[in-house]
Amino acid sequence: MTIRTTLKSAAIAAVALGLAASGALADQLADIKAAGKIVTATDMHYAPFDMLNNGTYEGMTKDLFDEVAKEIGVEPVYQDIPWTAELPGLEVKKFDIVIAPVTITPERLERYTFTLPIADATVSLVKAAGNADMTKPEDIKGKTVGVQQGTAQFKQLQAYGEQLGGITIKEYGTTDEAYADLSAGRLDAVAGSLPNLTYLVKSRPESFALFEPAKFGQPTYFGWVLRKDPETESFAKAINDAMLKMTDDGRIKAIQEKWLGSYTELPREVPVN
Numbered sequence: 531m532t533i534r535t536t537l538k539s540a541a542i543a544a545v546a547l548g549l550a551a552s553g554a555l556a557d558q559l560a561d562i563k564a565a566g567k568i569v570t571a572t573d574m575h576y577a578p579f580d581m582l583n584n585g586t587y588e589g590m591t592k593d594l595f596d597e598v599a600k601e602i603g604v605e606p607v608y609q610d611i612p613w614t615a616e617l618p619g620l621e622v623k624k625f626d627i628v629i630a631p632v633t634i635t636p637e638r639l640e641r642y643t644f645t646l647p648i649a650d651a652t653v654s655l656v657k658a659a660g661n662a663d664m665t666k667p668e669d670i671k672g673k674t675v676g677v678q679q680g681t682a683q684f685k686q687l688q689a690y691g692e693q694l695g696g697i698t699i700k701e702y703g704t705t706d707e708a709y710a711d712l713s714a715g716r717l718d719a720v721a722g723s724l725p726n727l728t729y730l731v732k733s734r735p736e737s738f739a740l741f742e743p744a745k746f747g748q749p750t751y752f753g754w755v756l757r758k759d760p761e762t763e764s765f766a767k768a769i770n771d772a773m774l775k776m777t778d779d780g781r782i783k784a785i786q787e788k789w790l791g792s793y794t795e796l797p798r799e800v801p802v803n
Contacts, residue, residue, distance in 0.1 A: 556760070556761045557761055557764055558626065558756075558761045558762050558764065558765040559602075559764040559765040559768055560764070562602070562604055562626060562765065563602070563603065563604060565604075566604050566605060567604050567605045567606070567607050568599055568602070568604055568605070568606050568607065568626050568627065569607045569609070569625040569626045569627075570595065570606055570607060570608055570609060570625060570626065570627050570628070570629045571609050571611040571616050571619060571620065571624070571625045571627070571628050571629070571630070572591060572608065572609070572610070572611065572616070572628065572629045572630040573610070573611065573612060573613045573616070573630050573704070574587055574589075574608075574610040575704045575705070575706050576589075576613075576630065576631070576704070576705060576726065577589065577705075577726065577729055577730070577733070578590050578725065578726070578729035578789040578790065579591040579630070579631045579649070579725070579726070579752075579789075580592070580630065582610070587608050587610070589789065590648075590649070590725075590785060590786070590788075590789040590790070591629050591630070591631065591648070592608065593785045593788070593789070594648055594776075594782070594785055595629050595754075597772070597776055597781055597785075598769055598772045598773065598776070601768075601771075601772035601775065601776075602768050602769075602772060608629075609625060611625075612703070613630060613678070613680060613681075613703075613704075614679070614680050614703075616628045616630055616755075617632075617642070617755065620642075620755060620756075620757060621757065623757070626756075626765070627754055627755065627756050627765075627769075628754060628755040628756075629754050631648060631649060631651065631723070631752035631753075631754075632644075632752060632753060632754070632755050633651045633681065633682030633683070633723070633750050633751070633752060634647065634651070634750065634751050634752070634753045634800065634801055635682050635750070636802070636803055638755075639800075639802065641758060642755045642756065642757065642758050643755070643756040643757065643758045643762050643763075643766050644753040644754070644755060644756075644800050645753045645754040645755075645756070645766060645769045645770055645773065645800070646753065646769075646770050646773045646774070646796070646797070646798065646799070646800060647751035647752060647753050647796045647797055647800070647801065648751075648752050648753060648754065648773075648796070649723075649725050649751065649752045649786070649790075649794070649796070650723070650724055650725060650749070650750075650751060650752075650794050650796075651682070651683075651723045651724075651725075651750040651751050651752040652723065652724050652745045652747065652748075652749050652750050653682075653683045653686040653687060653690075653721055653722070653723065653724075653745065653746060653747050653750070654721070654722065654723065654724040654727050654740065654741070654744040654745045654746070655667055655670065655675075655719050655720070655721055655727070655740070655741040655744055655746070656712070656719065656720050656722070656727045656730060656731065656738050656739065656740055656741070656744070657712070657718070657719045657720075657738070657739055657740075657741060658712060658713065658715070658737065658738065658739070659735065659736060659737055659738055659739045661718075661739070664718065664719065664741065665741060665742055666741060666742065666743075667690070667741055667743070667744075667745075667746040668694060669741075670691070670694070670697050670718065670719050671691075671694040671695055671696065671697060672695075672696060672697065673697055673698070673718035673719060674697070674698040674699075674700060674716075674717050674718050675687060675691070675697055675698070675699055675700070675717065675718060675719045675720065675721055676699075676700045676701075676702055676708035676711055676712060676717045676719070676720045676721070677699060677700075677701060677702070677708065677720065677721045677722065678701070678702055678703070678704065678705050678708065678722065679701035679702060679703060682750065683721050683722055683723060684699070684701065684721075686721075686746075686747045686748075686750075687699060687721040689747075690746055690747060700717065705720070705722055705726060708720045708722075709730065709738070712738070713737050713738075719741070723752065724744060724745055725752075725789075725790050727740060727744065728740070728744075728790060728791070729789065729790065732791060750801075751796065751797065751801055753800065754769070774798060777796070777798070782796075
């Protein structure tokens with residue numbers, strides 16, 4: 531074997547080794563396990579999923595993800611990020627996953643990887659407890675309704691308002707701001723997901739009441755969001771495997787009942803429409 535051949539073989543081996551190393555680094559689950567932590571992002575102002583209680587993070591999301599992280603064998607790192615900055619931050623890899631409850635939609639599925647559903651996200655309506663003039667969802671025709679900006683609930687409310695013949699929609703950075711304006715009489719109603727509004731009424735029955743029926747539009751679900759690329763596939767599978775195990779052993783039922791007061795059976799596959 532000549533020196534030139536030996537050098538060429540060494541070069542090829544080095545390239546192959548480099549490709550193998552880069553392939554290993556391109557597996558998000560492997561990176562997470564090596565680091566011993568999952569860096570998350572959520573908006574901690576979205577009860578009952580995410581809340582700050584005297585500066586301490588708590589809620590249904592935290593209880594669920596604590597268990598998922600335990601199954602994967604790493605520690606979760608929780609960050610309070612405004613909703614409008616979460617998906618853009620995920621795309622530029624500021625964190626590993628968005629654990630804010632994000633409504634699964636066909637448009638988002640084209641751009642992101644979703645986990646299995648964590649809760650029902652069907653859009654619903656809440657009003658002031660003393661308001662007897664509105665009972666059914668269609669009673670919001672011509673009224674002013676608040677909703678969190680940039681959410682799937684906003685889009686569903688907008689479509690429903692057009693179907694009714696017109697409503698005035700006021701957008702808010704957080705649902706807490708919308709609830710405050712509803713309580714102060716500056717709104718006629720607030721639209722949001724059924725779990726959020728059920729928790730609100732359960733916590734503050736003297737101030738708020740659900741419409742009857744509360745839900746309108748197509749059934750939808752909340753999930754967690756990962757980047758859509760090959761390196762996330764093993765990470766998404768690990769989360770989904772953990773969620774299925776937690777469903778089967780009753781942990782998800784217990785967490786739902788703790789925060790929502792009831793249990794809703796969720797799909798065992800990611801809804802595609």
